[in-house]
Structures are given as C-alpha cells and as structure tokens.
Amino acid sequence: MCEDRRSRRRRDPAATRTALLRAAAELFAERGFEQTTVRDVAARAEVNQALLFRYFGSKQELFAEVLNRNSETLLETVPPAELPRRILENVLSEGAVVGGEHTLVGMLRSFGDERAARVLRDELGESYSRRLARLSDARDARLRADLVLAWLFGIGMLRSVLRKSPLAEADEREVLDHVTRTVALLLENSESGDPAEE
Amino acid sequence: MCEDRRSRRRRDPAATRTALLRAAAELFAERGFEQTTVRDVAARAEVNQALLFRYFGSKQELFAEVLNRNSETLLETVPPAELPRRILENVLSEGAVVGGEHTLVGMLRSFGDERAARVLRDELGESYSRRLARLSDARDARLRADLVLAWLFGIGMLRSVLRKSPLAEADEREVLDHVTRTVALLLENSESGDPAEE
DNA sequence: GACAAAAGTAAGCAACCGCTTACCAAAAGT
DNA sequence: ACTTTTGGTAAGCGGTTGCTTACTTTTGTC
Numbered sequence: 001m002c003e004d005r006r007s008r009r010r011r012d013p014a015a016t017r018t019a020l021l022r023a024a025a026e027l028f029a030e031r032g033f034e035q036t037t038v039r040d041v042a043a044r045a046e047v048n049q050a051l052l053f054r055y056f057g058s059k060q061e062l063f064a065e066v067l068n069r070n071s072e073t074l075l076e077t078v079p080p081a082e083l084p085r086r087i088l089e090n091v092l093s094e095g096a097v098v099g100g101e102h103t104l105v106g107m108l109r110s111f112g113d114e115r116a117a118r119v120l121r122d123e124l125g126e127s128y129s130r131r132l133a134r135l136s137d138a139r140d141a142r143l144r145a146d147l148v149l150a151w152l153f154g155i156g157m158l159r160s161v162l163r164k165s166p167l168a169e170a171d172e173r174e175v176l177d178h179v180t181r182t183v184a185l186l187l188e189n190s191e192s193g194d195p196a197e198e
Numbered sequence: 199m200c201e202d203r204r205s206r207r208r209r210d211p212a213a214t215r216t217a218l219l220r221a222a223a224e225l226f227a228e229r230g231f232e233q234t235t236v237r238d239v240a241a242r243a244e245v246n247q248a249l250l251f252r253y254f255g256s257k258q259e260l261f262a263e264v265l266n267r268n269s270e271t272l273l274e275t276v277p278p279a280e281l282p283r284r285i286l287e288n289v290l291s292e293g294a295v296v297g298g299e300h301t302l303v304g305m306l307r308s309f310g311d312e313r314a315a316r317v318l319r320d321e322l323g324e325s326y327s328r329r330l331a332r333l334s335d336a337r338d339a340r341l342r343a344d345l346v347l348a349w350l351f352g353i354g355m356l357r358s359v360l361r362k363s364p365l366a367e368a369d370e371r372e373v374l375d376h377v378t379r380t381v382a383l384l385l386e387n388s389e390s391g392d393p394a395e396e
Numbered sequence: 397g398a399c400a401a402a403a404g405t406a407a408g409c410a411a412c413c414g415c416t417t418a419c420c421a422a423a424a425g426t
Numbered sequence: 427a428c429t430t431t432t433g434g435t436a437a438g439c440g441g442t443t444g445c446t447t448a449c450t451t452t453t454g455t456c
Contacts, residue, residue, distance in 0.1 A: 050435070053416080111359055121361065146356060150352035182384045211403065214403085214404090247445095250445095256444080
C-alpha cells in the first residue's frame with residue numbers, strides 16, 4: 001500500500017524482455033504455438049502485452065527466438081554421438097525443467113501450424129540432422145539421420161503430447177535401451193557391397 | 199437459367215451428409231483440425247454451414263467420424279504383418295487419394311489440438327497399436343508396437359507436414375527399405391534369456 | 397389439398413485472435 | 427531545469443472462430 005500500483009519495479013527493459021522470453025518458453029512448451037496467445041504470455045510475464053510486440057515484433061518472431069535460444073545450448077555442448085540419447089532423454093522426461101532447455105515438447109505441439117513449422121524446419125531441423133548425419137558413414141547418411149530424428153520426434157509426440165499408453169507410462173530407461181540399440185543398427189552401413197554407385 | 203438459383207438439386211439429406219463428410223476428410227488431411235474451419239468444409243461441400251451442426255453436432259464430432267470411417271478400411275482389410283508397410287506407404291505417398299483412406303496426414307497435422315488429440319488417442323492409436331503388437335512375441339510387445347507407431351508418425355510428420363529435406367524428397371522405396379528392415383530388428387525378441395520374469 | 401415433420405437458409409451472437417495506436421511517465425542527455 | 431528519448435499502459439480495431447436462432451421451403455402422409 002505504500003507502493004503505487006504503477007511502476008512497481010524501477011524500469012528494467014532487459015528484465016521484462018527475459019521475463020517475456022521465459023514465459024513464452026514455458027507456454028509454448030505447455031500448449032504449443034497456436035494454443036498460446038500473446039495475452040497469455042504477457043500475463044504470465046506480468047508485463048503489458050503491447051511490449052511483446054515492441055521487443056519481438058510478432059508472435060512468430062518470438063517463437064523463433066525461443067527455439068533458437070534453447071536449441072543452441074543442447075547442440076553446442078553435446079557431442080554428436082550422444083545426441084540421440086540426449087534428445088530422447090529431453091523428450092522422455094517431460095515437465096522437468098520448464099525454463100531450461102525443454103522447449104522440445106513445445107516444438108512437437110507446434111507442428112500443425114504452418115508458420116511455426118517453417119521456423120522449425122528452417123532454423124532447427126537442419127542443424128539437428130546435420131549433426132546426426134555424422135554418426136553414419138553410409139552413402140545416404142543424411143536420410144538415415146532424418147529417420148532417426150523422425151523417430152525421436154514421433155516418440156515425443158506419442159508420449160508427451162498424445163500421452164498414448166503404454167508408451168506414456170513406460171520406463172524411461174526401457175525406451176532408451178530399445179531406441180539406442182535400434183538406431184545403432186539403422187545407422188551402420190547395411191549395403192557393404194554398394195553395387196549401384198552413382 | 200431455366201433453373202432457379204435455390205433448390206438446385208432435389209433435397210437429398212444422405213447426399214449432403216456424405217458431401218460434408220467427404221469435404222471434411224479432404225480439408226482435415228490438407229490443413230489439419232485447427233486450420234480447417236467449419237465454413238471451409240461447408241463451402242467445399244457446397245452446403246449451408248448450419249447443416250454441418252445439424253448432422254454432426256460439432257466440429258469435433260465431425261472429425262471423429264471422419265477418422266473412424268477412414269481407419270476402419272485400412273485396419274480391417276490389411277493383415278497385421280503388412281500393417282507397418284501399408285501405413286508407411288500411405289504416409290509416404292501424400293496427395294494420392296484425397297477422398298480415400300488418406301486421412302493419416304490430417305491426423306498428423308492435428309496433433310497440436312487438445313480435442314483432436316483426444317480423439318486420435320482414444321479412437322485410433324489404440325486399435326492401431328494393438329494390431330501392431332501381434333508382430334512381436336517379446337514380453338513388452340505393446341511398448342515396441344508403440345515405438346513402431348511413433349516412428350511411422352514421426353516420418354509422416356517430417357516428410358509430409360514439415361517437408362524436411364532430404365527426407366521429403368527421398369525415394370519412397372529407399373525409405374521403405376530402411377524402415378521395414380529396422381522395424382523387424384526392433385520387434386524381434388532381443389532378450390532371449392529373459393532373466394527377469396515377473 | 398391440408399398439414400406436420402424434416403431439410404435448408406440467412407443472419408448474427410459472443411468470444412477471441414494478433415496487432416496497432418495514442419498517450420503517459422520515467423530515465424537519460426545536456 | 428529543460429528537452430529528448432524510451433519503457434510502459436489502456437483501449438480498441440478489424441477480422442475470424444464455432445455455434446445458434448428464427449425463419450422459409452420442401453417432402454411425405456392422410
């Protein structure tokens with residue numbers, strides 16, 4: 001009561017920016033791109049919603065920034081060989097760190113939207129699969145990497161978004177075992193002879 | 199000109215119902231649940247949009263009916279052993295038959311929406327994965343079936359919805375080979391000894 | 397042909413969406 | 427101390443959404 005309702009904090013643009021970014025990361029992860037409204041984001045960040053557009057221009061650009069920020073950490077710190085494991089771990093243990101690197105589930109929930117899909121394909125999928133492709137020395141390593149990525153996404157879909165049983169309730173380690181074992185088989189060069197060389 | 203603009207056809211409730219159903223199947227497949235509006239459906243069916251609610255009650259119920267109708271044909275005619283192949287073929291050759299059994303891509307596009315997801319999980323995923331589980335005699339056959347389903351969905355996602363390259367441009371047969379070979383390895387009982395029997 | 401049930405239509409409601417505008421107050425520059 | 431710049435705010439615009447309502451027209455039945 002000693003404090004006026006307006007200007008509760010001394011102005012701090014950097015703080016409100018990151019507050020918006022954090023709130024957006026949480027909400028995109030929880031509900032996906034479409035189901036998250038700019039009013040929701042602003043409300044959770046306790047910030048006027050017009051500021052969202054001042055700082056990020058549009059909802060789409062905000063989404064892109066959230067994705068980039070959170071994928072960088074995972075992509076740059078983890079060596080390629082452990083990438084499938086780490087991505088899967090991230091997808092399997094949903095609800096762990098909300099503010100952290102956990103936007104993957106949000107990505108999955110946003111596939112349906114055309115604009116969000118474009119961001120995902122152009123800015124994220126490419127860097128992920130290029131890294132994964134290093135794990136195979138087959139002629140079609142890039143394709144196999146995409147198949148691995150597709151599997152990880154699909155598992156996240158069914159488990160975290162669709163919540164399909166028994167996958168949704170399955171033990172994390174059990175799933176991890178199946179996938180890592182099978183992925184290794186997929187990536188190893190099956191066609192040793194290579195009869196058709198183009 | 200000899201024909202009045204209203205009542206161009208003699209009234210045929212069954213015809214308008216199936217017209218709505220067909221238009222909905224096409225649009226859901228093309229754009230997904232959320233991006234398809236009831237006005238779009240009614241327009242393509244050349245039917246007043248209020249009739250959609252007379253016949254189906256809500257957009258959600260219409261979606262459920264479309265999914266059920268189209269999955270029945272695939273599930274009841276195809277033997278389990280060929281199911282992965284057939285599902286994948288269906289997903290890979292997008293844009294083939296729009297009015298036919300090709301709503302799978304539409305399913306994928308609709309994952310983001312909570313209501314659509316519920317329909318998918320309860321009415322579809324269950325019957326698909328129960329069938330797939332027959333292909334493995336492992337203790338955790340159901341889980342492995344879910345992993346197969348997840349892969350097929352993920353591939354459809356990346357290829358048809360996200361259009362990620364090189365997967366999107368890859369040869370249909372090449373993808374089919376990789377997947378069928380690897381799925382077989384996943385489904386075969388890896389733990390022959392089965393030390394922990396519950 | 398009268399009449400009730402069913403099929404079809406036009407219009408609009410209430411809510412929500414992303415985004416913009418006009419304005420105000422706090423900070424920074426001088 | 428005055429002005430400029432900038433962070434913050436309230437209000438609302440134009441559009442879309444799923445769905446409803448009040449109404450007209452056709453159809454089957456006697």
